[in-house]
Amino acid sequence: MISVSNLSHEFQNTLALNNVSFEIKDGAIVGLIGPNGSGKTTLLRCISTLQSIQTGQILINGIDIQESPREVHKIIGYLSDNFGLYDDLTVRQCLEYTAMSHIENVQNLEEVVRQTSIDTGVFEFIDKPINTLSRGMRQRVGIAQAIIHNPKIVLLDEPASGLDPEARIALSQLIIQLKNKGMTLIVSSHILAELEDYCTEMIILKEGNMIEHTQLINHKTGGSTKNIIKLVAEHLSEEVVNSFVNTFESSVNILEKTTTEILFEFNEEVTKQHVLLSFLIQQGVEVKEIAAVKRNLQEEYLKTMQEK
Amino acid sequence: MSLLEKNPEFKKNIWLEISTQRLIMMPLIILMVVLLASLSTMGDTYNKLTNICYFGLVIILLLWGSKVAFSNIIQEYNDRTWDWQRMSILTPKQLMVGKLIGAPIYNWYGALISLFLVFIFGSMSEETSLFDLLINSISTLLLGVSILCVSILFALLKIRAGNGRDKLKSGQLFILLILFALFFNSSAFSFMFNRISFNPIKFDAWKILGENLFYAIWAIIGLHQVLRKELNYKNKSYLWILFLITSALVKTMVMVDSIGVFIDNYFFIYFVVLSIQAISLFYLLLLIEQNELSTLKILVRKIKEKNYTYINYNAPLWSLTFPFIIIGLIFSWILLDKQIINNDSYILNHFVNTIKLENTLDSLQSLSIILGILCFVLRDFLIMLFLQTTSKKKRIGAAFILYLFLLYVVFPGFTSTIGSSIGLQLFIPLPIVGSFIYPIFECVVIFLIIRNKFKK
Numbered sequence: 001m002i003s004v005s006n007l008s009h010e011f012q013n014t015l016a017l018n019n020v021s022f023e024i025k026d027g028a029i030v031g032l033i034g035p036n037g038s039g040k041t042t043l044l045r046c047i048s049t050l051q052s053i054q055t056g057q058i059l060i061n062g063i064d065i066q067e068s069p070r071e072v073h074k075i076i077g078y079l080s081d082n083f084g085l086y087d088d089l090t091v092r093q094c095l096e097y098t099a100m101s102h103i104e105n106v107q108n109l110e111e112v113v114r115q116t117s118i119d120t121g122v123f124e125f126i127d128k129p130i131n132t133l134s135r136g137m138r139q140r141v142g143i144a145q146a147i148i149h150n151p152k153i154v155l156l157d158e159p160a161s162g163l164d165p166e167a168r169i170a171l172s173q174l175i176i177q178l179k180n181k182g183m184t185l186i187v188s189s190h191i192l193a194e195l196e197d198y199c200t201e202m203i204i205l206k207e208g209n210m211i212e213h214t215q216l217i218n219h220k221t222g223g224s225t226k227n228i229i230k231l232v233a234e235h236l237s238e239e240v241v242n243s244f245v246n247t248f249e250s251s252v253n254i255l256e257k258t259t260t261e262i263l264f265e266f267n268e269e270v271t272k273q274h275v276l277l278s279f280l281i282q283q284g285v286e287v288k289e290i291a292a293v294k295r296n297l298q299e300e301y302l303k304t305m306q307e308k
Numbered sequence: 309m310s311l312l313e314k315n316p317e318f319k320k321n322i323w324l325e326i327s328t329q330r331l332i333m334m335p336l337i338i339l340m341v342v343l344l345a346s347l348s349t350m351g352d353t354y355n356k357l358t359n360i361c362y363f364g365l366v367i368i369l370l371l372w373g374s375k376v377a378f379s380n381i382i383q384e385y386n387d388r389t390w391d392w393q394r395m396s397i398l399t400p401k402q403l404m405v406g407k408l409i410g411a412p413i414y415n416w417y418g419a420l421i422s423l424f425l426v427f428i429f430g431s432m433s434e435e436t437s438l439f440d441l442l443i444n445s446i447s448t449l450l451l452g453v454s455i456l457c458v459s460i461l462f463a464l465l466k467i468r469a470g471n472g473r474d475k476l477k478s479g480q481l482f483i484l485l486i487l488f489a490l491f492f493n494s495s496a497f498s499f500m501f502n503r504i505s506f507n508p509i510k511f512d513a514w515k516i517l518g519e520n521l522f523y524a525i526w527a528i529i530g531l532h533q534v535l536r537k538e539l540n541y542k543n544k545s546y547l548w549i550l551f552l553i554t555s556a557l558v559k560t561m562v563m564v565d566s567i568g569v570f571i572d573n574y575f576f577i578y579f580v581v582l583s584i585q586a587i588s589l590f591y592l593l594l595l596i597e598q599n600e601l602s603t604l605k606i607l608v609r610k611i612k613e614k615n616y617t618y619i620n621y622n623a624p625l626w627s628l629t630f631p632f633i634i635i636g637l638i639f640s641w642i643l644l645d646k647q648i649i650n651n652d653s654y655i656l657n658h659f660v661n662t663i664k665l666e667n668t669l670d671s672l673q674s675l676s677i678i679l680g681i682l683c684f685v686l687r688d689f690l691i692m693l694f695l696q697t698t699s700k701k702k703r704i705g706a707a708f709i710l711y712l713f714l715l716y717v718v719f720p721g722f723t724s725t726i727g728s729s730i731g732l733q734l735f736i737p738l739p740i741v742g743s744f745i746y747p748i749f750e751c752v753v754i755f756l757i758i759r760n761k762f763k764k
Contacts, residue, residue, distance in 0.1 A: 010602035010605070010606070011600075011602065048391075048395060049394075049395070049540055050391055050394060050395065052622070054606055069540035070397070070539070070540055070541070073395045073396065073397060073540075074397065076395065078391060078395055080388040080391050081388070082387070082388055083388070084387060084388035084389045084390075084391055084392050085387070085389070086320070086324065086387070086389060087387075088323075088324055089320070089323055089324065093320070093323055096316075097316050097319070097320045097323075098392060098396075100316035100319070101316040101317065101392070101393070101396035101397065101398050102395075102396050102397060103397075104397055145392065
């Protein structure tokens, strides 16, 4: 659905994006991660057509955004880092304005505003001025504005920054709710623990380069069924490990190994671990521990950043 | 369907700008000023009240209105609400009405009240001609439209140069806008040309009306084009080029009294005006547009790739303006040289007086001064590029103005005080044969510094 190829963008004499390419399928929630200045916002702004493309191509639903940017506006919702709200308007006025300026020949304006405010949980504040709302509520109004035209793709730039824990949990639930409605989301954030709650994919950017695009394992919203298993033994000889790999060639992928530990992906049901255990015992390996490992997003991120 | 229903941008601005309290305050304040003025005036009170209300119209619409229109865009950018608008399905026309009428709607309201009072008091006054008042009022309203459009346009160009994240301050930018408006104001421009005494210029209301109408139309076209670009429509470059050509033509027609002027003189003045206009706009655009090295690099790459479509749609305006400096200067020199050869007294007398030559101006001297101007413009462009390589990117504009001030005011003043002719040639173009070598030398030095920095 979103295809980015060889995207480069230079700004203020710095290469903000360097030859970035990836594809995102329908219904994914992609966590866009990276340190400050890594190019996350520039990437989101390029996808949303707010930043012109200098080199490369972005296709959204097959539409080249350089050729038909106005067509892309109709299927994209974008929330910028400080939500883009008019402080002096009420929530209703903000949503009415956004609906009128994002939906062609809008019918039932009131109903559209009412339904979106209910979906995003701002209905009870609908006649309050924006400047009287908490940051969490402002962010929800921002998201309501971004989705009022029922876009297929929603881009959220640092939506969780500055929110209290309660508002963050509510945001996670809202994002999963949007995914369940069939939307594809790209969420940039620094708060990795939170992305873990809803992301199905992760893209890591560093100094404008995309250093990782991976499906997330064991995430809560479904996705890949790969399991990571950690095996600890008294001693693991090279021969035993090779024999283990050869025997389970189709279902085992070694990630890390030492003389006492191996970490591997097991592409079968986790309940079939006992087959592995039987094999190792037959080989005379003194198994101390064998268990499924849940590697969280933070670990994945740190590991990738260290490696690259 | 009413404008409110048709145009969400206009509707939003009404929500933001209009309240019952504000609606009452404006006429109340204007009437209080009128009342105080009527108590303190002698003679034809109605004439003075007409003038006071006219002054009120100028203040409310031209000064306050342009500040409101300008700040509105900067605030939208800083609050990121501009992003919503850019991604909306609003048309450039809807957005233009929203920004031009909607955002300063309170100022339009005040301006219309003032205008109403102008005609009420004008009709009561014995000294005031209602016809003159009508022409002047239309002229002022057109000027108001131009200035509001230019304010918005200026703000849009400025935010386009931003990175979409850092906030902009509207105060300093507005000062730059006022300087720009002064430059394009007929009287300021004519004052400058009166000083170099081509001909005594007499303005009449019709000329000003015509000029204001011309610039109002171009300001609206310009604003529409910039909004099109912001909304991701594709613009072609020819409108800017057409503006440069026709604006110089109108300026020439406004300035030159046709009696006793030969066709060559017209052409000469036209190309001088074209050069001055192109140089001034070039410097201004360098300050407000995206002018960083990467923009230039992309432009050069696209030229090499012969991607003229990209250039046509995306070339910064300064890059389109620069060729007109060259064209204007070359034709100015050709026509000046022709007059030197023909010993045409009309231009020569005035031109020689203007640049303070003792007796005469020969072909080589005129060529030197023209090349000198071109090289100094090029040097200043390289200075701007050099500033782009420094780390403090937020202060580049201020640093550029400071450099220009030092190079064109402080150093020449110092060198002329100590009587150094060569020193002076380093800083300003002079009609001395070979003097353009100095700015060329400066260009080479700055170019090498930039290249060195780039290599590092």
